Amino acid sequence: MNITRRQFVPLAAASAMAAFGVAGCSNDTASTATGSTPAADTGSADASSDGELTLFESGKLTFATSPDYPPFENLEDGEYVGLDMDLGRAIADYLGLECVYTNIDFDGIIPAIVAGGQADAGLSGISITPEREEQVLFTDPYYIDNQAVAVMSDNTEITEDNAAEALNNEAVTIAVQSGSTGADFAAENFPNAEQLPFPNFTDAFAAVQAGQADAVCGNKAVVDQMLAGAYSDEHTVLTSATGEEYAIAVSQDNPDLVDAMNEAIAALTEDGTLDEIIANNMG
Template identity: 45%
Template sequence: MKAKTYASHLSKFLLCLIAALSLCAVVALAGCSSNSDTSTDTSANTEAAESTDTNTAATDDGSYTLVEDGKLTVVASIDFPPFENLVDGQPEGFEVDLMTAIAEQMGLEINYLPTMKFDALVPAIAAGGTADVSAAGITITPDREAEVDFSDPIMDSNQCIVVKKGSDITGSADLSGKTIGGQSGTTGIDWAKENAPDAEIKTFDEYTAVLAALQSGQVEAVVMDKPVADYYILNAYQDCEVVEAIPTGEQYGIAVSKDNPNLTAAINEALQALKDNGTYEEIQMKWFGTTD
């Protein structure tokens, strides 16, 4: 009987021991599983944080995109002397020299695309993919700023009224009921519509066509940027004259896509460097004979 009792107790002890060991194994496995899940979550969080840091760096390191690597691609209406004009098939002018100097300052080559209609320039930059920037005597206005970003101003300008010599139009007060010409999409046309609402407005793609229309009598007056009018009258249209300068207080800027803010910043930095080292003044003196 003692032997059986002992065996019975031993059997119960072994069953309890086995049960206890099994429970420990389950707990241990559960613990391992929990630690593994935590490790995985931590790893995922670390990767997400690293990804976020990388994205932040991409926007903060001054990087920008270009249509063509190593080149600053410019689109312009190349009929706006002395700012830009085609001579022997090559663009030249104040803005051409300035954009070339800005590109060099940025360590880039300059690349001018074929001329484009003026009123298509801002939409082209806003749409992206065609050119990096546009510089073509583009006045900075709220409407244009809604579509694109602009560099710091590169030149001050005003409008003026141009007529044929001997005209009875001597200023803005005489524009009522007249036929006024201008380049489509320009602030000159905007001014004419606002200040001579009962005049007939005719628009043309290029200033050469505008002034030819003035000479031929298709229009009686032209409203246009004064620096350009002065250049054209001096060099090709001596039978025309400026009868009134209109102090609109305009400023030209370089148009850049809103999706490329770091490019705008880089252009502003280069522009300031050119002003600091005297290059901007040299270009201005070359094309205007003055730095005023």
């Protein structure tokens, strides 16, 4: 099985907007920023021989994200919250840049990074897959996750005892997020089932509650978070240790930015910041 998107195991322990709306910056063309002064005690990273990073907007590190995937990214009272959002801010701070987030549906993030002109990188619970590696560069991974499938708690047809078989049935509909590895996992493991894709993962859970789908498939960290919150009337019937590695996606034309962010991720791992970010968001 291919490693694919999103068990709560931090990699630090394993190895050391409305469409395209930008929050906090204008839609200017890409520019080159001569890195500003880094924050105190954070260090700095020069990604090229002359110390310059090619950025969407000078002085700002703009991440494309789909904020419907707690505990990694979510919008609460207009504020971007979650593990990825805190990580993005920490990386930008390390590089002496302002962190900016722009909303893009998940299945549009990789195409947007490839096309350019909207963000510097994609940070949205994106798993490294061979298919994605053909389109973008990835930073070093910062988190490992697995896959899970949930159904309504009163569903007696699909249970923990028979899930693997019962889900692979042409009478079963599985809700997924478009373009996610949850969709890939469902297609690979339950090929006889019908797949019902949604741009937002929250809508996939709502579809199960509404009777539009029998099950929802996605990354375990997010499924666990959803079931602990608004969707407590659903429960997990199957998990799979897919060992998916989350990383930040960057244009193949911008390897210097990957190098700079890798330096930041390494520093944040070494000083314990990454572990702290994970603990704060997974509690």
